[in-house]
Amino acid sequence: MAFVHQNRIDSVLSRLEALRPGAQLLVTDxxxxxxxxxxxxxxxxxxxxxxxxxxxxPVIFDNALYPIDEYENAEVVVFSDTDDLCDVxxxxxxxxxxxxxxxxxxxxxxxxxxxxxxAASYFLGSGAVAATRAIKDAREQELMRAxxxxxxxxxxxLPALVHAGVTEREVASQLxxxxxAQGCEGFSFAPIVSFGANAADPHHEPDATVxxxxxxxxxxxxxxxxGYCSDMTRTFFWGEPxxxxxxxxxVVRAANEAAERMVRPGVRFCDIDRAxxxxxxxxxYGPYFTHRLGHSIGLQDHEPGDVSLANEALVEPGMTFSIxxxxxxxxxxxxRIEDLVLVGEEGAEVLNSFTHExxxxxx
Numbered sequence: 001m002a003f004v005h006q007n008r009i010d011s012v013l014s015r016l017e018a019l020r021p022g023a024q025l026l027v028t029d030x031x032x033x034x035x036x037x038x039x040x041x042x043x044x045x046x047x048x049x050x051x052x053x054x055x056x057x058p059v060i061f062d063n064a065l066y067p068i069d070e071y072e073n074a075e076v077v078v079f080s081d082t083d084d085l086c087d088v089x090x091x092x093x094x095x096x097x098x099x100x101x102x103x104x105x106x107x108x109x110x111x112x113x114x115x116x117x118x119a120a121s122y123f124l125g126s127g128a129v130a131a132t133r134a135i136k137d138a139r140e141q142e143l144m145r146a147x148x149x150x151x152x153x154x155x156x157x158l159p160a161l162v163h164a165g166v167t168e169r170e171v172a173s174q175l176x177x178x179x180x181a182q183g184c185e186g187f188s189f190a191p192i193v194s195f196g197a198n199a200a201d202p203h204h205e206p207d208a209t210v211x212x213x214x215x216x217x218x219x220x221x222x223x224x225x226x227g228y229c230s231d232m233t234r235t236f237f238w239g240e241p242x243x244x245x246x247x248x249x250x251v252v253r254a255a256n257e258a259a260e261r262m263v264r265p266g267v268r269f270c271d272i273d274r275a276x277x278x279x280x281x282x283x284x285y286g287p288y289f290t291h292r293l294g295h296s297i298g299l300q301d302h303e304p305g306d307v308s309l310a311n312e313a314l315v316e317p318g319m320t321f322s323i324x325x326x327x328x329x330x331x332x333x334x335x336r337i338e339d340l341v342l343v344g345e346e347g348a349e350v351l352n353s354f355t356h357e358x359x360x361x362x363x
Contacts, residue, residue, distance in 0.1 A: 002069040015128035024053040025100035041066040100125015130304035135318035143228040148351035151230035159361035168206035179223040188229030192220035199334035214239035233338035255279040255325040263348035269311040294322035
């Protein structure tokens, strides 16, 4: 017999009531469903959802192709491909109340509900789940620490994989085994391995590029441990770094550490971004820092919420997010230094212990 996480559902319903009094919420993001119920299935084109409403038992909608346990504290509605999905959902949705819609809900499921008047009105309601997921409980915090410790250990093994004549793809192909040896289920995202000018592309995919003399070597890696993700970037030097690569390394390191010093409850995310961005702008590289400072992380590598100039929300205890400034000089070189932070009552706990010191890895 399975159980939904009632405390998490209660938190979502409280936030939902503040967002839209008297509303109900249809959660369709598979990771949010897992967070609330412990049930995960990648449905592809099929539907899965959880209907939440104050004072009512949660309803889990599950396609019969994906077996699910009975629940002690939730109703499970099993349907098949031959059922009319609208009919199935409308037996549980209250037509007199507003219906919160998950940002991940496909229009092919939503529009028929709207056309048939399934609810009194519709609004984007997944923020209630996102805000709850953002605050990690004690168990989640320990898993985030453990996942990041593993990521530090894997990062420490990567310099030994780098040698003259190796390609990015050859290095990347060895990473999955390193994570498996540490007890991880797999990657939290596809690893980034970038040599030289490829490091100027923040999302470069490892290819047949061969390591050259006196180049930067950038690793952006993460594993998934007991469901929770890690994410870290370090930039190394193969051979003697050129003057500009060395300079931008120092600037990026200063930006990273300036931002991490700012992290504490009550600070705005936009001000943390500004702390790092100002360091880079003052050094004359502002146009070459081309992305937000960070993203939230937990069950997914990128969860709702970010560290950006556009986000004026306040940092709260229990949040976990990345601090990852970078400078990218197209066609030449790039540097990024990324850590994860866990917000405590007084300040930030940096979850990565791998050094920020500039490191040469040639032997």
